Amino acid sequence: MLANSNHHAMLKQVEATHAPDGRQFAVKPLLHIIEDIFQSVTGFIQVYIYIYINQQGSTQAQLALLDDDTFQSGFFDMLHKYLSFTIHKVSGEIHCKCSDGGDAHATTLRIFNILGKYAWDAKAVIAMAAFALNYGEFWVVAQLYRTNPLAKSIALLKQLQEILELDDNLKSEFEALSKPIKSMLNLVKCIVEFEELPSQYISPETPETMTATAVYWTIRSIVACSAQIMGLAGMGHDYIVSTTESWEISSLANRTDSVHTHLTDQIYLCYKMIDEKGHIETHQALVKLNETAQSDNMNYLKALIYDKDDQQPLLDGSTKNRVSLNVLWRKNVLLLISDPDVSLQELLILEQMYQESRKHPTRTESQYEVVWMPVVDRTNPWTEKMNEQFETKQGKMPWYSIHHPLMVNPAVISYFKEHCHFKRNPILVVLDIQGKVVNSNALHMMWIWDSLAFPFTSAREEDLWSKEVWRLELLTGSIDPAIPVWEDERKFVCLYGGEDMEWIRKFTYKAQKVADEIGLPLELVYVGKSNSKETVRRNMATIAVERLSHTLQDIPLIWLFWVRLESMWHSKMKHNHCKNDETDPILQEIMTILSFDGSNHCWAGIYRGSEMAKAKGETILNSFIDFPSWKKNANDISFIPALNQHLLKDHSPHHCNHLVLLDITCTFPERVVCSECNSQMENFIIYRCSN
Known part of the structure; x- marks a missing residue:
């Protein structure tokens, strides 16, 4: 209670x-x-002590290392007119x-009286x-x-020569002052930052005396x-710092650190409120821009991408130069939004x-630009290693990208x-x-139809599906x-997949034997499996060495085959409003x-024209x-047709299939039926490694 009373x-x-007079x-x-x-003095103290105690090298040569760039600012006119006299008076x-x-305490209050007309900061x-000023003058002479000679004469008049002949005791006393000075400087910077905050964002619970306490x-x-x-x-050397003085300095440093922590917490809360309001305002602005007719796409792009202080927010992948948003003026823009660690195989196929x-x-379907917008987790610090990985990936992209991930407003990420x-x-x-969003995700269209999907709108997607029939060309692209x-x-084309190498050997041998027996022009192509990269890679090598069949050329194409199928499912479900249309x-x-x-079993499908037959391995x-038979x-x-009849006769009534779907962007369909027996499938949650 006494402490609170004294503080009050x-x-x-x-x-x-x-x-304050309002200035x-x-x-x-x-x-x-x-x-x-203070930075100059801190560096000088270390060098000065080292030189004097160790007596190594030329003093002039060592001190030359401390030269700082001259501070230049138009602020000096105001300093001369309004502040210089007050600084000297204090x-x-x-x-x-x-x-x-x-x-x-009395001295502190006298200084407050001198500074009465000024704001707290x-x-x-x-x-x-x-x-x-006082501290710096002392160390300039030192x-x-x-x-x-002039500095030496001044030192004699000020009786500083003894203190400048440093010994270990004095060295420790001066070094002990570095912590409270650092604490004071940190607190002053915090006061300035706090006073710059918009008053409407200061928490009502924040006491008005907080800044006064910090300044005191x-x-x-x-x-x-x-x-x-x-x-x-x-x-x-005759001056001995008393225990009381030492304790007071240490206590004051702890006090300023405590006040600094409290003030920093308030600043954090204020910034949080500003961010929350900014999120809402940005979200509302994006919604309004998307609903309002615009003459071009610049307003929307500027709302999405940091475009302030005349910075050039984009990196041109073809020239590796920074450019402004104007390069996207009145162009169809495809925003590639992803984590910075987007897979290289996806980038390779997109490239x-x-x-x-x-x-x-000049082709119509080529009239678009791609912009990569990397999304980072702002709760984790952005490290040098992360930056190097980002720049490496960015350097491989031929299209535009945001110059730096932190230029993407978190509110924009929330909007997407x-x-x-x-x-x-x-x-x-x-x-x-x-600048109107005409498709919330055209990546599935891109995988399925490539540039034929231009202009990549939802209407174009629906139109393409209305003209499609199931055919080998749609399946393989x-x-x-x-x-x-x-x-x-x-020719008859047989696509087959799975991991079991023994089954692959048996199947390719039997299929080719049947084809040879009846003169069937048959080509077999191994398409691997969606999520077994290394096993598939080994199988592809074995198939090639043993000349069992054709394979897709590389792992990225295996990946593309399966991602196209998943994309077809997503696209179909999107236009069926997430209903599993059994018709x-x-x-x-x-x-x-x-x-x-x-x-997790092998399978095969044989196609020719509109005819097809398929079954598990x-x-x-x-x-x-x-x-x-x-x-x-x-x-x-x-x-x-004969194969289909035999497969139907040989169909097992027992457990049929699993359907594993990735990246569900709509709600799960209420009813999914087995593609073999037409029974309703049960749904489970599966966690599986993506490597």
Whole structure:
């Protein structure tokens, strides 16, 4: 209670001196000068002590290392007109009262009286400037004492020669002052930052006396440190810092640290409120811009991408130069939004598609630009290693990208999470030439139809599906240039997948044997598995060495085959409003192959024109083994219809398939039926490593 009472009485005395005249000063330039002084002094003390005690090398050569850049600022006119006299007056007050050992609290109040007309932050900065002036003058003389006759004469008049002949005891006393000085400087910077905050964001619970308290303990610490410095300077080796003085300095440093922590917490809360309001305002602005007709896309892009202070927020992937948003003016823009660690295989496939479009720049379907917007977790610090990884990935992109991830406003990220269902996997948000979002995620379209999907709108997506039928070309796209050739030659194309190498050997042998037996023009292509990269890589090598069949050329193309199928499912579900339409033949075919892949067994499908047959590995292998029993039927009604009849007869009534779906961007369908037996499937949650 006594401590609270004393604190309250002290604050009343301080507030009684506070009579600001309303003038505002830019205190930050003065604060920069103060910081420059203390940084220079700190460095000089270390070098000076080292030189004197160790007597190594030329003093002049060592001191030359301390030269700082000259501080330049237009602030000096105001300093001369309004602040210089006050700084000298406070400096004199400190010097006078601390020299005769006056009461620290009384001296502090006298300084408050001198600073009565200034705002709280100006009081703290001016007092700190006065302290820096005294402290800096002392060390300027110390710096030049050994090399400059004028400095040596001044030192003699000020009786500083003894203190400048440093020994270990004095060294420790000066070094002990570094902590309270650092604490004071940190608190002053915090006061300045706090006073700059908009008043409407200051928490109502924040007491009005908080800043006054912070300024008081700053000036009180200045007085205590000044008294000790003057004692050391005046008496040199004869001056012994008392236990009381040492305790007071330490106590004041702890006090200023405590006040600094409390003030920092308030600043954090204020910034949090500002961020929350900024989130709301940015979100509302983006919604309004998207709903309001615009003449071009600049307003929307500027709301999305940091474009202030004349900075060039984009990096041009083709030239590696920074550019402004104007390069996107009235262009269709595809925003690639992802984590910074977006997979290289996704980027590789996207790059191939993008580069292909650049080969024909005048074509309608090439009239778009891609911009990568990396999304980072702001709760984790951005490290140098993360920056290097980001720049490495950014350097491989041929399109535009945000120059730095922290230039993406967190409110924009929240907007995309809410309106475009961004989670972790990449999405491709499409803006038309007016900046309107015409597709919340066109990445599925890009995987399925490539540039044919231009202009990548939801309407275009629906139109493409309305004209599609299930066919081999839709299933494989352009992942293997040989497949369209085989189709033109009316060959049978067998796609097969899975991990079991023994099954692969048996199946390819039996399939080729049957084909040879009846003269069937059959081509087999291994398409691997969606989530077993290393196993598939080994299988591809074995298949090539043993010449069992064709394979897709590399792992990224294996990945593309499966991601296209998943994209078809997502796209279909999007336009079916997340309903599993059992009458949609394309959707059923997609789900069949996805369920084969999810069942962790091998599978195969044979295609020719509009005919197709497919089954799980053991089922279709047994059909080929049992070929003599249905060979006649194959000759009578053709191969694929006969195979389908045999597969239907051989169908197992037991457990059928798994359907594993990634990156669900809509709600789960209430009902999904098995693609083989048409029974309703049960749903489970599966966690599986993506490597």
